[in-house]
Amino acid sequence: MSIKDSFDKIVMPEDMKNGLRTQVAKAAEEAAARKLRRRRALRMVLPAAAALALVVVAAAVIGSLVREPGTASAQSGTPVTETANAATPTVLALETTPEPQKKVGVLVTLSINPEVEFNVDEDGMIIEVTGKNDDGAELIKDVDFTGMSFENAAITVVNLLIRSGYITAESVDRSIFLSVGGEGGEGLLEVLADTIRSAAAGYEMDVDTVQTGEEQLQLVIREQPQEDVNALQKADPNDLPLYMQVDIQLSGFVNTPETRYWDAANRIFYAGVTELDSVVFTFGNGEQNSGGVLASCDFGGGNSIAETVMTTLAVLDENGYITRDMPGKLVIALHGGTEEQFRASLEMARLVVEDLGIGLEAVPGSESGTVVISSSAEPFTAPEHEYTLSQLLNTLINKDAAKVTELQMRILSLATEERYVRDELLRPRFWIVMPDLIGLTEEEAVRLCEQNGINYWIEHMEFTASADTAFLGRVQYQDMPEGSSVCTDWQIQFAVQDAA
């Protein structure tokens, strides 16, 4: 007999369970109906109030004309006078009616030049967002913040600052002032500051925080510190012990002739779609680790080789396997791939290691090839490729939109004989902050994505019992997490519960 067994015996009587269920359902239904009535009432009151205000203004104007001696209408004694007299008591009556008080919660202000004020209720929901100057009002004029959480409103405003050019890759040394008034606002200030930090990180910039008062913060955008590349010790990578080897086994790939710009760009970028068989890690001590560090990555069929290599490298990098003081060489060996795939993977490897200033060596083999990354290899010993893919990708990484477009145009004019879609090429791209879609209805999530300039696609799926908080019609999953940096070119997926 245990405590658990004792508790197991305590079972809610069915009659009580059913009775309380009915009461809970009734309370929920009544409260929802009250909420609906309030909304409807508000919808009816607002136009009525606007109409009444118009009447009052018109009456006051007419009244003043009537009272003013020497005006034509007053002198002629037309029915206008009667209207004005009739209207005067209305004006008086309205003047004595107290105006409805606008609810004021915590006020959080963001000022970078456009100045925007968030009015937040005690539950962290937006009451109102207002522009405190002309630029601020212009910035938010197309956004409906109704029903938005403060977090999502902060992300939306910061994304608007990015998309309107107030925060760019050139914003180094720019200051943003945040302030808060009202109880419990410190947390909100930090949420807003965090959103700005994420936005700056999207452009590879840091943010310094200066506390200028108890309820004020000054954020200053700074360049990220550069590492000292010259401090690298140079040695022959062949002399180094093996640190880790990643074997990527490839099988056939598909070629499709492209007719559109982005298809062709993707083809070049990915250098052929492959079906991936396996990724095997071999550590220096001979121990094999299938998956291991990459267990969370999806390497199913249909992934491109470039994506796979990029993901492999990114995960290795994130897990601290690629560093300047690696104890040996890291080998990425491609088996069964083509020369083109090898080159693509080489470019990917370059992208990851270039910023670290560490060495990379490419060894084309009989079956595809090997990329050697080491802390002491001469940086980039592999030859340049004729179509300067590395330039394109490096430029992408540096987010220089103009250069990217120029390179893409050049490459594509070769690849597609100018059958590209110019508009798509010239569309500006921004790095923005991902809002939180989880728990929103599909309609709310779509609106939030559109207000933030995010491309999206929706999947309707049935979430199983393991995710039994999955409520019908609400977003359960988004592929980019809240607060992460996303590009306006990307397509963000979110999934909505499609079955009860």
Next chain:
Amino acid sequence: MSAVRRTEEEILTAYERCADAVYRVCRMFLTADRADIMDAFQQTFLKYMVCTKKFENSEHEKAWLIVTASNVCRDILRSSWRKKVMLTDELPQRAAPSDEDEIFRCVKALPEKYKTAVYLHYYEGYSASEIAKLTGRAESTVYAVLSKARKQLKQMLTEDEI
């Protein structure tokens, strides 16, 4: 009443999933007085309906309901204690309900502050660090509470019964 933040469907789903757990907590804190239990139960779900908290998953939601039910029960005990002290000198003795065994009665006899932790740990299987997060206490406090509760239970029962 504050505005409802959840859909009827969400509320009913939570009800189906967590009603038994909330009921057990109410029974652990309160006497077998049906009205008190129903009152605590309803108040817990009313709080759930108007709260804006976003739950990470169903377990998080259930844990929140358990902790809320505990707090509601404590409030009821405080108010009813005052009421009863003022109105009567002697409370009528009730027979223990048939579904309560000796261990359950001992758990009920534990000090209020121990009960939530005991329920979460021994019945729901939460670790001390998880309970600390749920109840907003330091992890070391939870360990101390569980240890003291266990000691008291041991005194009331023979060791192998726990």
